Amino acid sequence: MLRVGLLIAMLMLLSGISTACLAKSVRIVSPDKNLTVQITDQDGLRYSVTFNGVTVIRDARLGIVFRDRPAFGLQGERLNDITPKTFNDTWSQRWGERQHVINQFTEALTGFTLPDDSFAALQVRWRVYNDGIGFRYEMLGSGEQGIAITDELTESTLTQSEQAQAWWIPALGWNRYEFLYQQSGFADIDRVHTPFTVRRQDGIHISIHEAALVDFASMYLDQRRSGTLKAALVPRSDGLKVLTRDDFISPWRTIQVAPNAVGLINSDLIINLNDANMLGNVDWVEPGKYVGIWWGMHLGKFSWGNDGVHGATTERARQYIDFAAQHGFDGVLVEGWNHGWDGDWFKDGDLFNFTKAYTDFDLAAVSSYAREKGVRLVGHHETSGSVTHYEQQVERAYALYDSLDVRQVKTGYVADGGQMKRVDEQGITRYEWHDSQYGVNHYLRSVELAAKYKISINTHEPIKDTGLRRTYPNWISREGARGQEFNAWGSPPNPPEHEVNLAFTRMLSGPMDFTPGIFNLAANGLDAENRVQTTLMKQLALYVALYSPIQMVADLPEHYAQYQDAFQFIVDVPTDWSHSIALQGEVGDFVAIARKQRDGEDWYLGAITDENERVLTIPLSFLDANVRYQAQIYKDGEEATWQTNPYQYVIQSTAVDKEDVLTLRLAPSGGAAVRFALIKR
Ligand code: NOJ
Ligand code: CA
Numbered sequence: 001m002l003r004v005g006l007l008i009a010m011l012m013l014l015s016g017i018s019t020a021c022l023a024k025s026v027r028i029v030s031p032d033k034n035l036t037v038q039i040t041d042q043d044g045l046r047y048s049v050t051f052n053g054v055t056v057i058r059d060a061r062l063g064i065v066f067r068d069r070p071a072f073g074l075q076g077e078r079l080n081d082i083t084p085k086t087f088n089d090t091w092s093q094r095w096g097e098r099q100h101v102i103n104q105f106t107e108a109l110t111g112f113t114l115p116d117d118s119f120a121a122l123q124v125r126w127r128v129y130n131d132g133i134g135f136r137y138e139m140l141g142s143g144e145q146g147i148a149i150t151d152e153l154t155e156s157t158l159t160q161s162e163q164a165q166a167w168w169i170p171a172l173g174w175n176r177y178e179f180l181y182q183q184s185g186f187a188d189i190d191r192v193h194t195p196f197t198v199r200r201q202d203g204i205h206i207s208i209h210e211a212a213l214v215d216f217a218s219m220y221l222d223q224r225r226s227g228t229l230k231a232a233l234v235p236r237s238d239g240l241k242v243l244t245r246d247d248f249i250s251p252w253r254t255i256q257v258a259p260n261a262v263g264l265i266n267s268d269l270i271i272n273l274n275d276a277n278m279l280g281n282v283d284w285v286e287p288g289k290y291v292g293i294w295w296g297m298h299l300g301k302f303s304w305g306n307d308g309v310h311g312a313t314t315e316r317a318r319q320y321i322d323f324a325a326q327h328g329f330d331g332v333l334v335e336g337w338n339h340g341w342d343g344d345w346f347k348d349g350d351l352f353n354f355t356k357a358y359t360d361f362d363l364a365a366v367s368s369y370a371r372e373k374g375v376r377l378v379g380h381h382e383t384s385g386s387v388t389h390y391e392q393q394v395e396r397a398y399a400l401y402d403s404l405d406v407r408q409v410k411t412g413y414v415a416d417g418g419q420m421k422r423v424d425e426q427g428i429t430r431y432e433w434h435d436s437q438y439g440v441n442h443y444l445r446s447v448e449l450a451a452k453y454k455i456s457i458n459t460h461e462p463i464k465d466t467g468l469r470r471t472y473p474n475w476i477s478r479e480g481a482r483g484q485e486f487n488a489w490g491s492p493p494n495p496p497e498h499e500v501n502l503a504f505t506r507m508l509s510g511p512m513d514f515t516p517g518i519f520n521l522a523a524n525g526l527d528a529e530n531r532v533q534t535t536l537m538k539q540l541a542l543y544v545a546l547y548s549p550i551q552m553v554a555d556l557p558e559h560y561a562q563y564q565d566a567f568q569f570i571v572d573v574p575t576d577w578s579h580s581i582a583l584q585g586e587v588g589d590f591v592a593i594a595r596k597q598r599d600g601e602d603w604y605l606g607a608i609t610d611e612n613e614r615v616l617t618i619p620l621s622f623l624d625a626n627v628r629y630q631a632q633i634y635k636d637g638e639e640a641t642w643q644t645n646p647y648q649y650v651i652q653s654t655a656v657d658k659e660d661v662l663t664l665r666l667a668p669s670g671g672a673a674v675r676f677a678l679i680k681r
Helices: 002-013 260-264 314-327 363-372 388-404 437-452 498-504 536-545 557-572
Strands: 025-029 035-040 048-053 052-060 064-066 086-093 100-110 122-129 131-137 145-150 155-157 165-168 183-184 196-199 205-211 219-223 230-232 242-245 252-258 289-294 331-334 376-382 410-411 420-423 429-432 455-461 476-477 550-552 577-584 590-597 603-609 614-619 629-636 649-656 660-665 671-678
Touching: 025 100, 035 122, 048 242, 048 252, 100 289, 145 230, 155 252, 155 314, 183 476, 219 429, 242 252, 252 260, 260 498, 260 577, 260 590, 289 314, 314 363, 314 557, 363 376, 376 388, 376 420, 388 437, 420 437, 437 455, 476 629, 498 577, 498 590, 498 603, 536 590, 536 603, 536 629, 557 629, 557 671, 577 614, 590 614, 603 614, 603 660, 629 660, 660 671
Parallel strands: 289 331, 289 550, 331 376, 376 410, 410 455, 455 476
Antiparallel strands: 025 035, 035 048, 048 052, 052 155, 064 145, 086 100, 100 122, 122 131, 131 252, 145 242, 155 230, 165 183, 165 196, 196 205, 205 252, 219 230, 420 429, 577 590, 590 603, 603 671, 614 660, 629 649, 629 671
């Protein structure tokens, strides 16, 4: 920095420019000194990021454009001095990939001298962690309403992007986030959602995302000239991006930087940048496993409405409750018990009634039968994106569930992108993006209201996760990517690399309700297009590889009977962890993750691969010292392959300790799941 400063000063002296407009730079360094952010006011406000001496982001712009005020970042703002401070604390979470989270970073607030006071006064707050950076805009006002943001100028300008590979899904698409992840060079990237994952040629991995998305438009990335990704804000129906106050705080813009692919998974950057739990005691938030009257509808065996073979009958719900109770599962989801599903339900959300049951479903009897059996009914609200209609009923609907001791509700917003329906204050119908400021606010309102009734929310067709589970631990899971359901009817279904792609992209944002555990992999035969393109063992491994504090046991109960020995893994596997470590992996190819059970001694491992068979050599050094474990290994058989032989597997048991090394062969689109059960001394 010193040398650059000197050079600039010399050039200026030579060219006769006065030193009054000498560009200024400041630096913020991570606690381990490996990551550096340099901010300068030369040529607008810009920042660069250096990791282990390699500049990965260079001269990327900062700024915000307002409708009624001069844009911030374009007015010749001068950078003030900063005083970086280092923070180091550890916080605990009710549930998560790990119980205790280390939160260690260097923080600095950059203020700016403005040409005069008609300009918008903003500061930028920076946090530089060992595993990435976050920065956000903070406007210094008195709370005046009506500040309109029309654009954001923030860039992330990646160096050597021509040689890099990226994994992404398109933004502003009709299917929200439910697209197949693409792997491509930068030439093929246009407008993409975050988390956006990049592998540089030198092996450094980068993920760009945002944290704490509250009362703001969601950010996507719009590639300008090669390698320059501009932050773009999803528009509101009135054309503005954000309508806010003059003391707004933007979400954090985040850049994770890791020396390898698994480093991205092992980062806590996103939750660390969110505010602490605001709900107080949240012991009522319950992680666990659930079954559901669900897959039968996706297979076309049952219908949601009363216009076919109605799935949600009292009798079937009792059978599912019995099945859950028999195996120690916690919940039973019932979809389609309430009025409004008949006909083309995804086209008309205004017909849903969230408190009125079909006559063949006795809500009170089912929920009390569940409680007798030590199980809970899991509630369901499909809105088909008709949000005003839903909001008019939601409080009554939560109160009803609360009165029946239902503690978890799955919500759904099936509607095309840009088609979330609301009726404004004048009674005019508007259509909004799910990820617009309106959508962002609706989703959070529903979670806050649910907290009042001690209800946790599992949002499908959600806003993307930005770590708000830390602040609102009752936001227990969400979808936000192509889930298992696409294997029933998607064209195409999820290909073998899909879940491995998820691990390094979607999953970096937070838990996903993927709904693993399909055992009847090909209901219409192995050659049918719609089938699950994995081996049976990969379905087991997903319970560990794709994190969620609630995991569905997604198949029809009768499909588990044939593979009772494999089913035992699903019975045993917990959904809440004290430690998690991504051990090995490459984006889009494979991943192996180990997790230690919360409030228990056992470790679990899940390894999954794409269409390629591979042999993993896994040192068990993550296990606790001075103890032995019985490793119960569920792995693909020698001849297994997802296409023609997905059901061939081997279950072995062997004693191991942390000095041992496990060799696991994964079949094409296969997997391995291991329980390390502590051998008591
Ligand atoms: C979409 C959800 O992702 C799916 O799980 C659910 O069954 C349907 N909506 C109906 O609500
Ligand atoms: Ca969905």
